[in-house]
Amino acid sequence: MAIDIFLTLSVFLTAWLGWRAGFTRTFFAGLAGFLAIFAASKYPYQEGINFYLVFAITALLAVMAGGFTLRLISFFYLNILDKIGGAVLSACIWLIVSVNIIVPTVICGNHVSDRTSHIYKTISNIMQSKIPVFKDYVPQLLERKIMERRK
Numbered sequence: 001m002a003i004d005i006f007l008t009l010s011v012f013l014t015a016w017l018g019w020r021a022g023f024t025r026t027f028f029a030g031l032a033g034f035l036a037i038f039a040a041s042k043y044p045y046q047e048g049i050n051f052y053l054v055f056a057i058t059a060l061l062a063v064m065a066g067g068f069t070l071r072l073i074s075f076f077y078l079n080i081l082d083k084i085g086g087a088v089l090s091a092c093i094w095l096i097v098s099v100n101i102i103v104p105t106v107i108c109g110n111h112v113s114d115r116t117s118h119i120y121k122t123i124s125n126i127m128q129s130k131i132p133v134f135k136d137y138v139p140q141l142l143e144r145k146i147m148e149r150r151k
Contacts, residue, residue, distance in 0.1 A: 001118075003103055003107075003117040003120045004117050004119040004120060006098075006103075007095075007099075007103070007120060007123075008119065010094060010098060011095060013132055014090045014091055014093075015087040015088075015090055015091040017090055018088070018089060018090025018091065019079075019084075019086055019087040019090075020083075020086075021086050021090070022070070022079070022083050022085070022086040023082045023083075023084075023085030023086040023088075023089055024066055024069050024070045024082055024086075025066060025070065025086065026089050026090050026093075027089060028062055028063060028065065028066025028069065028087045029063070030066075030093065031062050031066075032058070032062035032066070033057040033059065033143070035058050035059070035062050036055045036056070036058040036059035036062070037055070039054055039055070039058040040052075040054040047051075062099040062102075068083075085094065095123060096127070099123050099127060100127070101125050103120055103124075114133050136148060138151050
């Protein structure tokens with residue numbers, strides 16, 4: 001029951017934050033993080049501060065591209081669609097992260113039973129069965145512990 005309350009409140013909070021930020025800012029902030037990590041890890045000369053410089057420059061370029069895109073969206077008066085998209089994207093990203101990483105970590109660390117959580121169990125089963133790529137985001141240690149507890 002506590003997990004369901006946590007998921008409900010946190011989804012509403014992230015949707016509100018996504019509404020305030022908008023789709024463009026939310027998308028390009030996430031994209032900046034992923035691109036920066038990818039570019040820095042592929043950079044051949046990672047000695048010293050090079051890794052962090054490549055990370056920062058890549059993230060800055062992605063954020064600048066997002067700022068330019070945001071100006072185009074404002075120019076064409078698409079702000080309301082941007083805000084609705086931001087709320088939906090933020091809520092979806094938070095559901096993916098919380099259902100696949102945060103809640104399993106809390107359940108495995110404590111003596112909380114996941115059988116009492118209806119919302120979590122339903123969302124987790126839908127994600128794991130309908131979109132199998134999300135299974136890759138669950139850490140292997142947590143997946144083994146969850147499977148052992150379900151037996």
